[in-house]
Amino acid sequence: MTSTPLSLQVVGNVEYIPVVPHADDVNISGSVFTSKSDNHSVILFEPPIKSGIVKFEVQAMYQLFGLGIAQDPAQFKRNEGPQVVGKERMIFYICNGQIAFADERIEDNAEFDKGNYVALELNMDSNPRTLSFFIDDEEQKNYITDIxxxxxxxxxxxxxxxxxxxxxxxxxxxxxxxxxxxxxxxSFQSKKQTVVEPPKIVVQQPKPHAYQTIKKHPIPHTAQIPKGFLVKDVKVKDDTFTLTIHKYTTILFDPIVKNGVFRFEVLSVNKFAGVGIAEEDVKYERNETPWIRGEKKTVRYDKFGAIAHGDYIKGNTEFHDGDRVALEVFEHGFRTSHAHFLRE
Structure with a gap:
């Protein structure tokens, strides 16, 4: 019987044709195959496989001796064993757990018996091509390459x-x-064995950063007054800023943070609305909120415990009068300025 290799890769069930050496030796009932004589029977399943990933699984019902693959073209006659095609042209998974091909007998895969599900998985797309073995969906230790x-x-x-x-x-x-x-x-070709080693874990030491050698110290800072700001809008006394009118006021603090680790802390004295960071190019005018230049250009922590940056993230602690509120900025975040947001 001449067969054409399957080359079209379609995911799903493969329609197969069982090639039985002699009809008098095997009974076929649906997908169950039973020997009804003392003759050996090697049942070939077409189509041949030359591409894609294909899994073939059988359940051992009674005294199943083994299964495998044979290089195409292959033909088995009545009362023949699988070796007749040539030991160099077939791979045989035997019920005692051995894999046989050529003069090789590879051990340590599981045995199978009545009730077990035995599967062969061909990967014809990998390089090299592989044949893997499964018992009851458990992948076995040994597999074959260079199929x-x-x-x-x-x-x-x-x-x-x-x-x-x-x-x-x-x-x-x-x-x-x-x-x-x-x-x-x-390897089916060279018979060479290769043990798959566990991945090597390499612990990389963190690269030293310039800021690691800098001692903790206060940073001199300057408050940027919004354009159009009137002196009477905010009263500044030392480090205390008090809003005096019913207008929004967002105050930026220099210097701009570009590297290192910085902590910025404020004390909420009376009805403090929020604190945050803004990208370097953000500037504010009189009566503007922090998000006026775009939600994505700022990160805001408000008194209700929410963080706003396009999305509104809840779950942090609310803050009230008398609470100290701190932001810690490090080099993997924004290139930022700090911002106060005052609202009466």
């Missing part, structure tokens, strides 16, 4: 009454095999 470019799945019925059920034959959008730490890859 031939076109292969077919097969299942081996060894004796009378042995049986299995096909539960999956599907194309996947991504591989389920992770090949994590401790798994072992064996």
């Amino acid at each position: 031939p470019e076109c292969v077919s799945f097969w299942v081996f019925l060894f004796e009378i009454n042995s049986s299995f059920k096909v539960t999956k034959f599907e194309r996947l959008c991504e591989a389920t095999a992770s090949h994590g730490s401790g798994t072992v890859a064996t």
